[in-house]
Amino acid sequence: MTSQHEEIYQKSWQERQDFAERMQPIIGQLYRNFGVEVSVYGRPLVNASAIDIIKAHKSVGIHEESKLRLRESLPFLEALSKMDLHSANIDIGKLAYRYLFLGGANGLTVEQYLEKELAPLKEQGISQPRDVVLYGFGRIGRILARLLIDRTGPMANLRLRAIVIRPGKKGDLEKRASLLRRDSIHGAFNGSISVDEEQGVIRANGAYIKVIYAKSPAEIDYTEFGIENALVVDNTGIWTDEAGLGQHLESKGVSKVLLTAPAKGDIKNVVYGVNHNMIADDDTIISAASCTTNAITPTLKALNDEFGIKNGHVETVHSYTNDQNLIDNYHSKERRGRSAPLNMVITSTGAAKAVSKALPELHGKLTGNAIRVPTPNVSMAIMNLNLEKETTREQLNDYLRGVSLDSPLREQIDFTASTEIVSSDLVGSRFAGVVDSQATIVDGDRAVLYVWYDNEFGYSCQVIKVMNKMSGVNVLNLPRK
Structure with missing residues (x-):
C-alpha cells in the first residue's frame, strides 16, 4: 500500500511531466517557424526532453528564493506562441519569475507584460538568410552541421547549403553521413539522415546539403549549385593567414570567410560576447579564435x-x-x-x-x-x-x-x-x-x-554566434537585464 506522501509525490511528478509535454510542441514551433530559442535561466529548451524541461525549471530554485513551477511558466509560453516574433533568445523562466515574484506584473496581463518586455524585437528588422558552406568536415565541422541543421526552417538565418571535402573513394558519401549520424562523444543525431548518391547530397531534417569534392578553393564555383553570397567556414586549419584564407574569396559565390582557429597577421580574432562588436560589415575574413x-x-x-x-x-x-x-x-x-x-x-x-x-x-x-x-x-x-x-x-x-x-x-x-x-x-x-x-x-x-x-560543442556554439554577426544577424537576448 502506498503512503499518502508517496501518492502526493507521484501525482506531482505526473503533473510536471504533463506540463512539460504540453510545452514541447510550442517550443518546437517557435523555433522552426520564428527562429525563437526558448530557455529557462539559460538552460535551452529547444529539442529538450520532458525530463530536461523539468530539470531546467528545477534549476531556478538554485538561483532564486522561490521555485518556478511548469504550470506557472506555461501561460507565458502559450502567450508567446500567439505573438508576432522573429529571431531571438527568450528566457521564459526569467520573464515568468519577474512577473510572478518580483513585481513585474504591475497590473498588466501576461500578454501586456510580454509585449512590454519584448518590445525591442519590434525595433529590429528581419535579416536575409545567408548561405553557409562548411569547408572541412572534421570534429568542429560536424558539430557545426548539427547546430545548423537544428535551425533548418523558414526563419533560419543561416542555411547550410554545402560541405567541401577532399576527393574520396567509393562509399565516401555514406561514410561522411554516418559520421554525422553517429558520434561517440555527442551521441546519435537527433533526426533523420539519408544520402542521395546520384545528386551527391546529404539530406538531414529538411536540410539539403551538397557534398563538394575539391582539393583547393580554386576548383569550386559555388554558383553552379545555386549558392550565392556565401559565408565559408574553414574548419581545416590548413590556412590561418589572409593569403591562404583569401583563396576562398576567389571562388564564385563566396563573400565572407570564417576561420575556426586562431589567425595570424591582422585578421581579427573574435571571442563572441567580448569583442564581437569589432566585426564590421565590410570585414571579409574573421577568426573565431580557439576553444x-x-x-x-x-x-x-x-x-x-x-x-x-x-x-x-x-x-x-x-x-x-x-x-x-x-x-x-x-x-x-x-x-x-x-x-x-x-x-x-x-x-x-x-x-x-x-x-x-x-x-x-x-x-x-x-x-x-x-x-x-x-x-x-x-x-x-x-x-x-x-x-x-x-x-x-x-x-x-x-x-x-x-x-x-x-x-x-x-x-x-x-x-x-x-x-x-x-x-x-x-x-x-x-x-x-x-x-x-x-x-x-x-x-x-x-x-x-x-x-x-x-x-567541441561549447566552442561551436560560439562560432555560430560569430557567423550570425558576420551575416548581419543580431539575435537579441530577452528579457534584458
Missing part, C-alpha cells in the same frame, strides 16, 4: 572589470585532439608523438597570449601552458590570478554567479555550485566556459579559478 581562448576570455573580462587583473598564469588541462597520435609514433611537435589515450602530455598553448587580441587591457599580463590528458572531450582552464584589489571567495563567486545570470556575458559564462561535477557532465554544454565555484580559491588579492569547457 580555450573562448573559454577563458569571458571570465577574465568579468574579473578584470570588477577586480582588475595585475597578472596571472593559465594552465589548460585539455582533452586530447586529432592532432595527437593514438599510439607512439613520429610527430613534428615535442611530446605529441606519444600515445594520447595513455599519457598526460605537456605542450604549449597560445591561448593566454591570444586573450589580448580580444581583450587588449590584458596584453602582456598572462602566461600559459597546457597539459593534454587521456579524455576525448571537455577541458579545464586553471587561472591563477593576482588581482588589483582584495576580495573573498564568497564575494568572487557571488559576482560570477550574477554575471552568469544577468549580464551581457550570460551566454558565455555558466556557473555551477555542484560538489560532484566531473568532466563528462559537461559534454554538450553550450557555454564558452563553466565556472566551478566549489574549486575557487581566494587569498586576499590572489585568486585561483577553475573553468570547465566543452572544447
Whole structure:
C-alpha cells in the first residue's frame, strides 16, 4: 500500500511531466517557424526532453528564493506562441519569475507584460538568410552541421547549403553521413539522415546539403549549385593567414570567410560576447579564435572589470585532439608523438597570449601552458590570478554567479555550485566556459579559478554566434537585464 506522501509525490511528478509535454510542441514551433530559442535561466529548451524541461525549471530554485513551477511558466509560453516574433533568445523562466515574484506584473496581463518586455524585437528588422558552406568536415565541422541543421526552417538565418571535402573513394558519401549520424562523444543525431548518391547530397531534417569534392578553393564555383553570397567556414586549419584564407574569396559565390582557429597577421580574432562588436560589415575574413581562448576570455573580462587583473598564469588541462597520435609514433611537435589515450602530455598553448587580441587591457599580463590528458572531450582552464584589489571567495563567486545570470556575458559564462561535477557532465554544454565555484580559491588579492569547457560543442556554439554577426544577424537576448 502506498503512503499518502508517496501518492502526493507521484501525482506531482505526473503533473510536471504533463506540463512539460504540453510545452514541447510550442517550443518546437517557435523555433522552426520564428527562429525563437526558448530557455529557462539559460538552460535551452529547444529539442529538450520532458525530463530536461523539468530539470531546467528545477534549476531556478538554485538561483532564486522561490521555485518556478511548469504550470506557472506555461501561460507565458502559450502567450508567446500567439505573438508576432522573429529571431531571438527568450528566457521564459526569467520573464515568468519577474512577473510572478518580483513585481513585474504591475497590473498588466501576461500578454501586456510580454509585449512590454519584448518590445525591442519590434525595433529590429528581419535579416536575409545567408548561405553557409562548411569547408572541412572534421570534429568542429560536424558539430557545426548539427547546430545548423537544428535551425533548418523558414526563419533560419543561416542555411547550410554545402560541405567541401577532399576527393574520396567509393562509399565516401555514406561514410561522411554516418559520421554525422553517429558520434561517440555527442551521441546519435537527433533526426533523420539519408544520402542521395546520384545528386551527391546529404539530406538531414529538411536540410539539403551538397557534398563538394575539391582539393583547393580554386576548383569550386559555388554558383553552379545555386549558392550565392556565401559565408565559408574553414574548419581545416590548413590556412590561418589572409593569403591562404583569401583563396576562398576567389571562388564564385563566396563573400565572407570564417576561420575556426586562431589567425595570424591582422585578421581579427573574435571571442563572441567580448569583442564581437569589432566585426564590421565590410570585414571579409574573421577568426573565431580557439576553444580555450573562448573559454577563458569571458571570465577574465568579468574579473578584470570588477577586480582588475595585475597578472596571472593559465594552465589548460585539455582533452586530447586529432592532432595527437593514438599510439607512439613520429610527430613534428615535442611530446605529441606519444600515445594520447595513455599519457598526460605537456605542450604549449597560445591561448593566454591570444586573450589580448580580444581583450587588449590584458596584453602582456598572462602566461600559459597546457597539459593534454587521456579524455576525448571537455577541458579545464586553471587561472591563477593576482588581482588589483582584495576580495573573498564568497564575494568572487557571488559576482560570477550574477554575471552568469544577468549580464551581457550570460551566454558565455555558466556557473555551477555542484560538489560532484566531473568532466563528462559537461559534454554538450553550450557555454564558452563553466565556472566551478566549489574549486575557487581566494587569498586576499590572489585568486585561483577553475573553468570547465566543452572544447567541441561549447566552442561551436560560439562560432555560430560569430557567423550570425558576420551575416548581419543580431539575435537579441530577452528579457534584458
